[in-house]
Amino acid sequence: MQNKNLEGRVRRAIGQFWKYCLVGASGFILNLLVFWVMVSGVNAHYLVAATVSFGVAVSNNFVLNKYWTFGNPEGDVRSQLGRFAVISVTSWLLNLLILRLLIEDGNINSEFVAQAIAISLVTVLNFSGNKLWSFRQPTAR
Secondary structure, eight states: OHHHHHHHHHHHHHHHHHHHHHHHHHHHHHHHHHHHIIIIISOOOHHHHHHHHHHHHHHHHHHHIIIIISOOTTSOHHHHHHHHHHHHHHHHHHHHHHHHIIIIISOOOOHHHHHHHHHHHHHHHHHHHIIIIITOOOOOO
């Protein structure tokens, strides 16, 4: 019985991971699209563009992760949103730091490529924090 329970939990976690990857991909594309429009179309500074694109992507990701990835529609939205915001802001600050380092110190000439790299690097922090804290569900006893 215990082995079957573990197998079910592992299967569920793998399913959540794949859903999280799909949500992350949609947020990634949305982030880069908004970033590109801000830098190319509006001529915004890359840090301002990264901030705006982050906000759009985070909103998209919260809704999709809450209701689809982690299937937690009954969870307290305010608590989840607060925890999600803490993780997201931490990731955003780390993203800005990596972006700045890649462009200013790493001599990456493409702001677009640097942003794609920065987003990819902070993804692990996002998944772990959201799985274990933002959308954690009570364990069955």
